[in-house]
Amino acid sequence: MDGLESDFNLKVVLVSFKQCLNEKEEVLLDHYLAGWRGLVRFLNSLGAIFSFISKDVTTKLQIMEHLRSGPQREHYSSLQSMVAYEVGNQLVDLERRSRHPDSGCRTVLRLHRALRWLQLFLEGLRTSPEDARTAILCTDSYNASLAAYHPWIIRRAVTVAFCALPTRKVFLEAMNVGSPEQAVEMLGEALPFIEHVYNVSQKLYAEHSLLDLP
Numbered sequence: 498m499d500g501l502e503s504d505f506n507l508k509v510v511l512v513s514f515k516q517c518l519n520e521k522e523e524v525l526l527d528h529y530l531a532g533w534r535g536l537v538r539f540l541n542s543l544g545a546i547f548s549f550i551s552k553d554v555t556t557k558l559q560i561m562e563h564l565r566s567g568p569q570r571e572h573y574s575s576l577q578s579m580v581a582y583e584v585g586n587q588l589v590d591l592e593r594r595s596r597h598p599d600s601g602c603r604t605v606l607r608l609h610r611a612l613r614w615l616q617l618f619l620e621g622l623r624t625s626p627e628d629a630r631t632a633i634l635c636t637d638s639y640n641a642s643l644a645a646y647h648p649w650i651i652r653r654a655v656t657v658a659f660c661a662l663p664t665r666k667v668f669l670e671a672m673n674v675g676s677p678e679q680a681v682e683m684l685g686e687a688l689p690f691i692e693h694v695y696n697v698s699q700k701l702y703a704e705h706s707l708l709d710l711p
Contacts, residue, residue, distance in 0.1 A: 505542060507672035507680075510535030511687035517694045524576035524698055526605075530561055533608060536615060542671055546658055549651075550643075554611055560604045573601060576698060584705055593711050602702075603710045609698050614642035616691045622668055623684040627677075631662040 510532060517528040537554055540547040564573045572582035579601045583589045589602045597603075617638035625634060636656050644652050662668075669680035702708045 505535075505538055505673050507535075507539055508674050508683045508687055510539065511683075511690060514687075514694050515690040517690075518697065519575075522697055523578075524694060524701075526561065526565060526573055526575060526579065529576070529605075529608075529694070530558055530565070533558055533612075536612075539671070543663065543668070546661055549655065549658070550611055550614075554608060557604045557608050560599050561601060561608075564601050576605060576701060579605070580701060580705055580707070584707075589707070590711060591706075600710075602707055605698075606702065606707065606710050609695065609702070610643055610646060612691065612695055614638050616688060616695060617641055619684055620688055622665060623681050623688065625665065627665065629665050631665055631668060632659045634665075635659045635662055 513528060513532040513535065517524050517532065519525060533554060537551045537558075540551040561573070564570070564579075567573075569582070571578075573579050583597075583600055583602050588597050589600045590597050594603075615638075618635050621629075621634035621638055622631070636659050639652075639655060639659070644655075647655070663671075666677055669677040672680045672683065674680050674683045699708075
């Protein structure tokens, strides 16, 4: 990693997802977006291989930051308030993108799907043996999450790119939390926070039939 990433620590980022949920189990969007900004730093520190995801995520973060600072910002304090506001006021394109192509519900859904991929990949790094091939771990995680939403040509390009991924040891060291063994231990402590946020978001979207927004 270069000097710009020297103060990066993935544990801080993952634990920030713990702050996403308040006592009512509402997903606080400021903490959610902050967590994602840290994850983008992690992806970018590994080179250009993940740029296809990090660039798209950055665009989605900008959309959400605009909504959080806009005239209706009070409705975008949590995922629950956003869904209630946009669905209640018919601000979501449910069948095809038309009047509301960049609704908060659609935008967060894309972040939600990408979070699942990254959670699965990091869990794979945590539980795999030292000589595990990261290309296989990443491909398996991608196929279980984002692949279903990408056309064949994108899926093909992505899985080819994964073949150039660095070793498991390089990934663990890039987390900046010490030795590979310490990184594995950290993932075991911190990944449940991301999983909890994902599960709460998944349930909310399912309850409102929003999981397949165009």
